[in-house]
Amino acid sequence: xxxxxxxxxxxxxxxxxxxxxxxxxxxxxxxxxxxxxxxxxxxxxxxxxxxxxxxxxxxxxxxxxxxxxxxxxxxxxxxxxxxxxxxxxxxxxxxxxxxxxxxxxxxxxxxxxxxxxxxxxxxxxxxxxxxxxxxxxxxxxxxxxxxxxxxxxxxxxxxxxxxxxxxxxxxxxxxxxxxxxxxxxxxxxxxxxxxxxxxxxxxxxxxxxxxxxxxxxxxxxxxxxxxxxxxxxxxxxxxxxx
Amino acid sequence: xxxxxxxxxxxxxxxxxxxxxxxxxxxxxxxxxxxxxxxxxxxxxxxxxxxxxxxxxxxxxxxxxxxxxxxxxxxxxxxxxxxxxxxxxxxxxxxxxxxxxxxxxxxxxxxxxxxxxxxxxxxxxxxxxxxxxxxxxxxxxxxxxxxxxxxxxxxxxxxxxxxxxxxxxxxxxxxxxxxxxxxxxxxxxxxxxxxxxxxxxxxxxxxxxxxxxxxxxxxxxxxxxxxxxxxxxxxxxxxxx
Numbered sequence: 001x002x003x004x005x006x007x008x009x010x011x012x013x014x015x016x017x018x019x020x021x022x023x024x025x026x027x028x029x030x031x032x033x034x035x036x037x038x039x040x041x042x043x044x045x046x047x048x049x050x051x052x053x054x055x056x057x058x059x060x061x062x063x064x065x066x067x068x069x070x071x072x073x074x075x076x077x078x079x080x081x082x083x084x085x086x087x088x089x090x091x092x093x094x095x096x097x098x099x100x101x102x103x104x105x106x107x108x109x110x111x112x113x114x115x116x117x118x119x120x121x122x123x124x125x126x127x128x129x130x131x132x133x134x135x136x137x138x139x140x141x142x143x144x145x146x147x148x149x150x151x152x153x154x155x156x157x158x159x160x161x162x163x164x165x166x167x168x169x170x171x172x173x174x175x176x177x178x179x180x181x182x183x184x185x186x187x188x189x190x191x192x193x194x195x196x197x198x199x200x201x202x203x204x205x206x207x208x209x210x211x212x213x214x215x216x217x218x219x220x221x222x223x224x225x226x227x228x229x230x231x232x233x234x235x236x237x238x239x240x241x242x
Numbered sequence: 243x244x245x246x247x248x249x250x251x252x253x254x255x256x257x258x259x260x261x262x263x264x265x266x267x268x269x270x271x272x273x274x275x276x277x278x279x280x281x282x283x284x285x286x287x288x289x290x291x292x293x294x295x296x297x298x299x300x301x302x303x304x305x306x307x308x309x310x311x312x313x314x315x316x317x318x319x320x321x322x323x324x325x326x327x328x329x330x331x332x333x334x335x336x337x338x339x340x341x342x343x344x345x346x347x348x349x350x351x352x353x354x355x356x357x358x359x360x361x362x363x364x365x366x367x368x369x370x371x372x373x374x375x376x377x378x379x380x381x382x383x384x385x386x387x388x389x390x391x392x393x394x395x396x397x398x399x400x401x402x403x404x405x406x407x408x409x410x411x412x413x414x415x416x417x418x419x420x421x422x423x424x425x426x427x428x429x430x431x432x433x434x435x436x437x438x439x440x441x442x443x444x445x446x447x448x449x450x451x452x453x454x455x456x457x458x459x460x461x462x463x464x465x466x467x468x469x470x471x472x473x474x475x476x477x478x479x480x481x482x483x
Contacts, residue, residue, distance in 0.1 A: 049328045053482055071330055079328045081321035087251060088316070089258040094251075101247040102329050130258075146325070 002026050003048070003154065003184065007057035010043050010208075017043040019208035020057065025201075027062065027153075030176075030185045032199035034192070036236060040208040041188040042082065045156045048186070049079050062153055062184075075103075078152040082159045084143040088132040092123050092142055095131060096149050103150035113149050121145040121175060137168030144175065154184045161194060173197055192228045202228075204235050211235050244331050248339030256309050256343060266309065266351060270302035271358050277418075278362050295359035296444035297417040299377055300437075302351045303384040304411045306344050308404045310388025314340060315397030333478050340392075341385050348381035349374070369450040376447045376455060380440045383462055386469035393476040415441045436465035 003025040010018040018040045025031045035041045046052040048059055050070035058065050064072040078099075087095050093114050100110035118124040121141045126134065134142060140160060147155050157176070161169045169191075176198055179185060189195060195202055195216075202219060204212040212219055212235050216228060225231045256262050274295060281289035317323040326336070352374055360366060387407065391400045412418060415437035421429045432438045439458035446454035 046324075051324060051327050074328060074330045077328065079325060081324050083319075083321040085321040085325040087255060087322060088320075089255045090251060094254070098247065098251050099325075099329075102244050102326065102331055104330075150329075 001062040003059065003061050003186075005048070005057075005059040008044070008047060008054055008059055009056035010040075010047055010052060011055045016208050018047065018054075021205075021208075021210055022057075023203060023210060023213055025184060025186065027184055028181050030180050030187065030198055030200045032195040032202045033186065033188045033205060034195060034202060034232060035188075035205035038207075039205040041205055042158060043208075044205070045079070045158055045186065045188060049077055049156055050074050076152060077154040077156065078103075078147040078150050079156040080143045080147040080158065080160055082162065084139045086131040086134070086139055086142055086146070089130055091128050091130055092118065092134070093127040095142060095146055099146045100149045113151075117145045117149055122171075135168075137164050137171065140164060140168070140172060141175065144172070148179075152183060154186065155179075157185060157187045159189050160187070161189065161191060169194075192232060196228055204232060206236050245335040245338040245342070248326070248331065248335060249342040252313060252340055253343035253346070255313055256347065259309075262305075262309060262347070266302065266305045266347065267354055269305075270298050270351065270355055273301070274298045274355060274358055275362065278359075291359050291362055291364035292448065293445055295355060295364055296373070296448045297415070297441045299352050299355045300380060300415065300440050300444050301412060301417050302355060303348060303381050304404075304408045306348060306351075306381060306384045307388040307391065307407060308400070309347070310340060310344055310385055311391035311395070311400035311404065312397055314389065314392025315395060315400040318392075319397050327481055333474070333481055336481075337389065337474060337477060340389060341382075344385045344388070345378060345381065348378055348385075352377050367448065367450065369448055372452075373444070373447040376443055376459065379459065379466075380444065380462055383436055383440065383466040383469065386466050386473060389473035389477070390469050393473050393480065410435070411437045414438060417441055436462050 005021055005023050008018055008021040009016070021044060033041045033044065043052070047054050048061065048066065050066050050073050054067065058067045061073045062076055064076070066073050087098065090098065096114035096117055097110040100113045101107070105113060118127055121144070123138065123141060123145065126138060131139070131142070144157065144160060161172055164172065173194065176185070180198070187199065201213070201215050203210055212222065214222065219228070219231050220226060223231045223234050225234055277289045277294055278291055281291070281294070314323070356370060391403050395403055414432040414435055416432065421432050421438060439461035443455050443458035443462060446452070446458070
């Protein structure tokens with residue numbers, strides 16, 4: 001079962017944010033979506049996570065359509081938004097338990113899951129700390145742990161390492177590498193080295209359209225460039241000339 | 243079940259904010275005490291505890307509007323709302339979850355204000371029991387305004403909107419002066435809004451004048467239904483992106 005995106009389109013008052021996007025993402029794949037600001041990455045994530053209705057097209061998420069059965073799709077996925085989306089006055093443990101419960105866990109199960117994820121994400125010693133007291137790195141870890149607690153089959157990570165120092169970013173990369181292969185991960189980021197380190201395949205969006213798709217090696221071959229940064233610049237520069 | 247889980251989270255968010263205690267509890271009690279002291283030197287009976295306490299309880303509900311609006315506004319700006327919109331929760335779960343924890347806070351405000359008024363010398367009346375019910379219905383109006391502000395404005399805008407709102411609710415409610423002292427257009431405008439009716443209903447129920455409660459409460463409930471309706475419509479629209 002895969003994610004099959006077919007002609008997915010979203011317009012806002014005549015402006016096209018996502019323009020007939022078509023691609024397939026395999027189950028368990030770590031897929032990175034790249035693009036400049038306003039390229040349509042976040043809108044794509046919102047469409048795929050049923051936060052927005054598409055103007056046209058559809059996406060079948062592991063067997064269920066985002067247009068016809070968004071509630072079934074929602075049960076399969078979770079999201080770690082660009083902002084950390086952590087409840088400020090709830091403790092680390094309470095944040096995790098809250099998300100587990102709204103996805104259907106009872107009190108006991110929610111506590112068990114929260115403890116497991118706090119250990120996995122290195123948050124156990126801050127279990128009682130309020131969200132507002134966490135450092136940027138810990139807040140990001142909590143944000144991803146909150147997305148993982150519902151045991152999703154698909155997780156969307158929208159710029160998960162933005163604003164983190166080098167050490168916190170590398171720590172988070174390790175956590176993401178550990179998740180690789182277990183669930184389908186769709187990542188958006190501006191950090192190209194992050195994509196090189198983590199992603200199985202890369203999609204490059206520009207002005208709502210998919211301009212390139214493939215593994216890093218495939219993109220290197222397509223463009224004749226050795227670095228992802230040069231590949232990205234070449235593809236988006238060509239798009240500007242067009 | 244999901245709505246209750248969400249309500250618990252919202253209750254914790256609100257009650258763990260020290261501003262809730264300061265504005266929602268301490269400020270109304272302080273005003274009750276100050277104005278009741280002023281009553282001794284006033285030539286008319288506006289600031290007697292029998293008139294002041296029911297009006298200040300309604301005034302304290304204005305802060306419920308602030309708490310609700312700020313919570314939803316912050317949930318939007320921090321993308322917390324986006325995270326839970328992606329969950330299988332339904333629109334009614336959100337609205338019940340936001341509105342429900344405010345009712346116990348309103349109850350606390352009612353009991354704290356009435357208890358303080360009793361300590362300051364207000365005579366105890368059995369009419370305080372039905373008054374609690376009437377006041378909880380009035381509190382829904384202010385919860386509705388909070389849902390409305392939170393749905394349509396950001397957390398920063400909610401702060402600015404609240405400054406206007408609290409002025410309207412106090413000046414046009416007859417809490418600090420009798421509206422017929424000014425009369426004319428001012429009084430007519432005040433009675434086109436629900437706040438003066440809310441204060442009238444609160445004073446009437448505490449006075450045991452049950453006949454005078456019905457019409458003002460009709461105004462309050464009609465406004466509550468309209469404000470809730472607009473907030474629900476706006477919230478559902480936002481959920482659909």
